[in-house]
Amino acid sequence: LCIASRVGARRPLHVGAAQRLILAHAPDEVQQALFAGGLPSRASRTITSIRTLREDLALARRRGWASGHSEGAEGVGAGAAVVTDGAGQVPGVLVTVFIHGGKSSEQRREIMQRTIEAAGRLSAALGSRQAG
16 A cells, blocks of 8 residues: 655545644634535545534544544545644644554554644744643
8 A cells, every 4th residue: 555645636624634623723614615515525434424524623623633544545544733833823733644554553542642742842843832
């Protein structure tokens, strides 16, 4: 299995951990526009229910991170964590992409934890008081 991304490739905001985390911090009008357009499936675990997506976005916003697998491509997993700045804004997210198959739940937790920690270090470098 190979993971490849093209520079400039686009993916809907409901497909993937990083995209959902960005969407969770987007203005309401951005979320409403996405909901109005429907949620097409890209792989077996793509969220296609608006209700489920709303619940996932609320959870991701509270936690500051999101994870998933087989949403945009079968067998590909990802963990993403918010990066905050000195003003408490979310200028971006840090994402780790990995082959999901063969990873134990412990390994997946370790990937997520290290992603959160790295996002905390980036946030601290940007002057965030919420880092770590």
